[in-house]
Amino acid sequence: MKFVITRLIVWFSALLLSGNVIAAPSEITLELPQIETSQYHRPYVAVWVEDAQQQPVKLIALWVEKPDWLKDLRRFWRKIGRSNTALVDAVSGATKKPGHYxxxxxxxxxxxxxxxxxxxxxxxxxxxxxGGRSLAKHAFQLPATHGVIEIAxxxxxxxxxxVMR
Structure with a gap:
């Protein structure tokens, strides 16, 4: 799986030099693409942050329908899903149709x-x-400064x- 690493490194370099300190990304936009197939099921999606020791620190969003399929979010399941059911229940919401969120x-x-x-x-x-499975990730440092993370x-x-604000 390829990520837009060069673009992100350039962005973080500019970010660190600008000097405006903030806590973390404040607005996250993600797109669920329209996938043409005879049997389309809405994807399960998890959005979270891990620390330098690869321990989860924040579950931002979780869109699921039935708990049985949660294991298909493999990294999420290993890191959060199977061990913190109370958090999963508190954060989870309905799956979403293709679009921008x-x-x-x-x-x-x-x-x-x-x-x-x-x-x-x-x-x-x-x-x-x-369907398939996709995992996108991006490293960042705190404190951070104004800028935008973009993942293709x-x-x-x-x-x-x-968006960092």
């Missing part, structure tokens, strides 16, 4: 505390019954962007 994140962890200075990774994972479309995920 905006999520908001205040830079806080699952306990409501601001994330500490350090290295983090932003994840978006999608899996569709009778691939498979079950369209373009993903996060």
């Amino acid at each position: 905006t999520l908001h994140w205040d830079g806080k962890d699952d306990q409501g505390q601001m994330l500490a200075t350090g290295n983090y990774t932003f994840f978006v994972e999608a899996a569709r019954e009778q 479309a691939e498979g079950e995920l369209g373009v993903i962007s996060a």
Whole structure:
């Protein structure tokens, strides 16, 4: 799976030099592409952040229909889904049809505390019954500055962007 690494490295370099400190991405936009197939099922989607030790710190969104299929979001399932059912229940919402969606994140962890200075990774994972699976990720540092994260479309995920404010 290829990511737009060069573009993201350039963005983060500019980001670190600009000097406007903020907590974290505040607005995340993601696209679910229209996929032409005879049996289309809406994808399950998870959006979360992990720390430098690859431990989940914030579950931003989870769109699911039936818990039985949650395991198809493989990384999400290993990191959060199977061990934190209370959080999964609290955050989960209905699956979405193809389109553009905006999520908001205040830079806080699952306990409501601001994330500490350090290295983090932003994840978006999608899996569709009778379809494919896609995992997009992007490393970032806190404190961060104004800018935009952009991840190119691939498979079950369209373009993903996060605006730093």
